Amino acid sequence: MVEFLNIFIGGLILGGIYALIAVGLSLQYGVARVLNISHGEFIMVGAFLTWAMYTFWGLNPLASLAIVGPAIFVVGFVLHRTLFTRLRTSSASPAAYEGGSLIATFGLMFIIQNLAIITWGTDIEAYSFLNTGVSIFGARFAANRLTMLLFAAGICVVFYLFLARTRLGKAIRAAAQDPETAGMMGVNIKRVLALCFGLGALMAGLAGSLLSMCYPIRTTMGLEYTIIAIIVVVLGGMGSIVGSFIGGLILGMVGSIVLYIDPSLSLVAYYFIFILLLLVRPTGILGK
Amino acid sequence: MNSVASIVLNRSFQLGLLAVILIALATLPLHYQGYNIVRLLNIFMFVVLTVSWVIFSGSTGYMSLASAAFFGVGIYTSALLGDKLPIAVVVGIGALVSSCVAFLVGALTLRLRGIYFAIFTFGLVELIKHLTLWWEINMEDRRGRLVVYVENDIIFWVMLSILVATLLTAYFIRRSKWGLALQSIGENEEAAAHMGINVTLVKVITFAVSALFVGASGAIIATRWTYIDPGIAFNPLYSFMPVLMAIFGGMGRLLGPVIGAIAFTYLKEELGTEFPELYMLIFGIILIVAILYMPNGLVGLIQRLWIRGFRRQDADT
Amino acid sequence: MRRKLLILMVSCTMVLALAAPLFAAGCDEAEPEKEVIVFGAARPLTGPFAVYEEMAFGPIYKMWVDEVNARGGLYIEEYGKRLPIELKIYDDGSDMGTMTSMLERLILEDEVDFILPPASTAFLFAAAPIANKHGYILMGAEGGGTTLTPLLPSLPYYFGVLNYSDHYQMPVLADILSDAGIETAAIMYLEDLHGVEYSGVAGIELTNAGIDIVMTKSVPLGVMDVSSIINQAKTLGAEAFLSFCYPDENFLAIGTAIALDYNPDVFLTGPGANFAFFAGVFGPAAEGIMGYGAWNTKSSAASEDFYEKFIALYDPGLLDWWGHNLYYAGLQFFEQAIEEAGTLDQAVIREVMATSTFDTILGPTWFDMTADGEGGGLLAEECYTGQVGQWQNGVFEVVDPGANRTAPPVIPKPAWPAEE
Known part of the structure; x- marks a missing residue:
């Protein structure tokens, strides 16, 4: 029983992390059609802001979510209104835009990382927060990881409700399905796309904040998280928020089981599942 | 002007010029041992990677991120066989093994389109990397390998030969029916199939051919690195770089990727040495400015300026 | 027609642009009088290994260069004067291919007088044969390992300072x-x-x-x-x-x-x-x-001095209690060997390094050379703190047994602190 709980809740925690990392990217690609290679850099910035506020001002990392999120949202929104909107209108075709925006996000990745290195250096940073054990039916877990799971789940649920229930959320979904028709129906497409990009960045920032509670952070870590995010997004189905969540959970569960059997195989297992799934179901679990 | 132009455009003159350039390059290590050998061979390598990428992805529109896998397979071939066989044979084997891997991957991934193909190929690099790692550690109890040492001028000549082979292949594919078939796959795959093109065969074989050169260049460059491990050999950077370089140069014609790779490699190195603290920042800004203001790449930009210059000249006369 | 002309012009320009430095390199200018000694290195300023530059060897070599220059530089008998040190650091982006190229660029094109090592064991493995080929001394820093040990006899210019697994x-x-x-x-x-x-x-x-x-x-x-x-x-x-x-x-x-x-x-x-x-x-x-x-401040008076100097310059959190004193001692050793040799000729300096004992913050410091002094060397066991x-x-x-010990080991370790 304890072993089962270890694996199951451990899988949930890992899955929550993966989902959180991926949801923002899914939104950005699914709606705004930007495969954002700089996604991990936003995660890194969120993590560093939280670390800095905790270390220098003693601000509770959970409270800093309320600062980090909006701040990064604004950056993402402005970036899309300026850079990506211009790129979109000047691109000859949607495919050209996807290629162009890919390069632009590469550029962003370099820029953000370099700025972060100038600001925070390249050394490893870490802090101890809620690093105590919590017992669930005899199985023990780190309190900070459980907290991260709760927040990740909460954020994803709120986000899902926002997309499903609000007017703005519906506009976003309409834009994702058919931007031109949505535009004709009176949706301000430029604003909606920028909003999506900003929200994607916001999710990345929050993910970074939560991750910094459990993992040491470096200014050069962004690309590693981008890669995880891409895998989860593809696994779940491009552009499907629920899909990303499910993709993350599956990856987390598999990871947890493999870690139990043979930790050295965990990454092999991820990529194996990923490749197998793509072959069997090329559009991901919940893809169209 | 006209007479100069006609001489310059004379076909035999062009071929002659190319031959002179080639001979100049090929004889360079005989009288020069400096750093430009290394600089040039790095540039050659990236031109090979980029042009090979364009041979398949440029025309069919399938964005492959598998270059690093083929490159790494070449590197590992060199690490495993480098001290047992002559280097030319090793390079040949590296090319063939990479090509076989590409053939298998191509045959497996026919169902995937667009971004899924790109990401599949990217996942493949990581899978091969982690499998190699797992194998080395659990089956051989080691990590990484030493690679046989080869003189720079030999590496230079081998790389130059690979470059020439790549460019010739790319040139003739473009000129041939095969190239037309690829082009029509890129425009509309269903229509191409209806026209009687064996779409599957064309795609898989082109993919395999393009991997030949990537594998060969990996096999030869590994000898410069001395020590390799899966993380070094299967570095995803070598998947992204060719794509960036090709788009940077402009993919409309063969010259685009070549110029893109040369300019990009040169720029990256100069920035990394002149402004090591800020080079990523500058590089990032250049990328973004390039994509905003040069939608058709460097070649597109040059062409635009050129045509503008010509018009003015025409107006003057 | 125009297009072809254009293509041709562009390719010619590029060939010329590439060829220009070749000719420039070809014409040797008159050797100006030696004013500075240049130390070059390809270091990971960016990428996953950038942490080494910030926390391991990075702060140490910068500190050492500043100290040497504060003394007026290294005294080279051949020139009869002190020459200040200038650093030439390139970013290798934590990429093996870039590192090997940059190192050769430093040696062949910039013709630096000395090189400093790249970061991490794997990169050190790759750099050692390059340094050896060009006859440049490679004083190691972050890295070393059993895989390199069998190669040492063939790498006479390599001097490893960091201790590792079976290196005690x-x-x-x-x-x-x-x-x-x-x-x-x-x-x-x-x-x-x-x-x-x-x-x-x-x-x-x-x-x-x-x-x-x-x-x-x-x-x-x-x-x-x-x-x-x-x-x-x-x-x-x-x-x-x-x-x-x-x-x-x-x-x-x-x-x-x-x-x-x-x-x-x-x-x-x-x-x-x-x-x-x-x-x-x-x-x-x-x-x-x-x-x-x-090591720590109790290891020796010299260690304490070194610690004071370090924290006067850097954030104390950047201090490394494993390698910092070794990297610094390696540079001190290198410095004394250069001055003792009285020349910038690496082959001469290498002989001095292979055969001499110099005083560093570790105390008397020397290298155990392989292949009867013809191969590369590792810092001797007695030198480690x-x-x-x-x-x-x-x-x-x-907590080592023996003279290095500054405190007996606490085993079993104390329990984890109770929840706050």
Whole structure:
């Protein structure tokens, strides 16, 4: 029983992390059609802001979510209104835009990382927060990881409700399905796309904040998280928020089981599942 | 002007010029041992990677991120066989093994389109990397390998030969029916199939051919690195770089990727040495400015300026 | 027509642009009088290894150059004067291909007088043959390993300073553990050069010392959860837990062990515990954790001076209680060898280095050369200030048996602090 709980809740925690990392990217690609290679850099910035506020001002990392999120949202929104909107209108075709925006996000990745290195250096940073054990039916877990799971789940649920229930959320979904028709129906497409990009960045920032509670952070870590995010997004189905969540959970569960059997195989297992799934179901679990 | 132009455009003159350039390059290590050998061979390598990428992805529109896998397979071939066989044979084997891997991957991934193909190929690099790692550690109890040492001028000549082979292949594919078939796959795959093109065969074989050169260049460059491990050999950077370089140069014609790779490699190195603290920042800004203001790449930009210059000249006369 | 002309012009321009430096390089200008000594290096200013530049060798070589220049530079008899040092640092972006090219660029194009090493063991392996080919001395810094040892005889210009697995760390660890009566150990190691090597050597040394290795598990780089490993070690009741990983995984292992309440008698981690900021991150939980090393201000008066100089310049959290004194001593040794040789001729300096003993912050310092003095060398065992360290009351104490010891090891380590 304890072993089962270890694996199951451990899988949930890992899955929550993966989902959180991926949801923002899914939104950005699914709606705004930007495969954002700089996604991990936003995660890194969120993590560093939280670390800095905790270390220098003693601000509770959970409270800093309320600062980090909006701040990064604004950056993402402005970036899309300026850079990506211009790129979109000047691109000859949607495919050209996807290629162009890919390069632009590469550029962003370099820029953000370099700025972060100038600001925070390249050394490893870490802090101890809620690093105590919590017992669930005899199985023990780190309190900070459980907290991260709760927040990740909460954020994803709120986000899902926002997309499903609000007017703005519906506009976003309409834009994702058919931007031109949505535009004709009176949706301000430029604003909606920028909003999506900003929200994607916001999710990345929050993910970074939560991750910094459990993992040491470096200014050069962004690309590693981008890669995880891409895998989860593809696994779940491009552009499907629920899909990303499910993709993350599956990856987390598999990871947890493999870690139990043979930790050295965990990454092999991820990529194996990923490749197998793509072959069997090329559009991901919940893809169209 | 006209007479100069006609001489310059004379076909035999062009071929002659190319031959002179080639001979100049090929004889360079005989009288020069400096750093430009290394600089040039790095540039050659990236031109090979980029042009090979364009041979398949440029025309069919399938964005492959598998270059690093083929490159790494070449590197590992060199690490495993480098001290047992002559280097030319090793390079040949590296090319063939990479090509076989590409053939298998191509045959497996026919169902995937667009971004899924790109990401599949990217996942493949990581899978091969982690499998190699797992194998080395659990089956051989080691990590990484030493690679046989080869003189720079030999590496230079081998790389130059690979470059020439790549460019010739790319040139003739473009000129041939095969190239037309690829082009029509890129425009509309269903229509191409209806026209009687064996779409599957064309795609898989082109993919395999393009991997030949990537594998060969990996096999030869590994000898410069001395020590390799899966993380070094299967570095995803070598998947992204060719794509960036090709788009940077402009993919409309063969010259685009070549110029893109040369300019990009040169720029990256100069920035990394002149402004090591800020080079990523500058590089990032250049990328973004390039994509905003040069939608058709460097070649597109040059062409635009050129045509503008010509018009003015025409107006003057 | 125009297009073809254009293509042609562009290609000609590019060929010319590339060829221009060749001709420039061809015409030798008259040798100007030597004014500075240039030290060049390809260092990871960006990418995953950038942490080395910030926390390991980076601060040390900058500090050393400033100190030498404050004295007016290195006195070179050949020129009859002191020449200040100038640094030429390139960014290798943590990429092997870039590093090898940059190193050759420094040697061939910039014709620097000396080179400093790149970061990490693998890069050091790649740099050593290049340095050797061009006859440049390569004083190692971050890195070293058993894989390099058999190559040493063929690398006369390589001088390694950092201690590593069988370069006395694991044998000393085995002594410490068996002295304390430890009978079982669990090993977690990272799937890379460092992890594989340490777990291999530890397996041999610990078994020879009569310690039973009850678990050996490897984890891949980027692992995000190690609780199954900690749980297993706990179930097996391993008295010692050895984590041969990098800081990312080591921090995760410690955090997980605290949360899962696994408190073995000995908890040793690879790179991570040796950094001063480690104690800051873990606070009281750092107490009793062991790491590679080691030195501290009690090791010698020279160590204390060095410490004072370091914290006057840098954030004390950047201090490395494993390698910093060794890197610095290596440079001090290099400096004295250059002055003693009285020339910038590397072959002459190499002979001086291979045969001399100089005073550094380690005390009398010399290298054990391979192949009867014709091969490369490693810092002699007697020069090290310690092989294993342990955090005790906020100090990274040297706990080796013998003269280097600054405090006896605390085994079993104190319990993890109670919840705040």
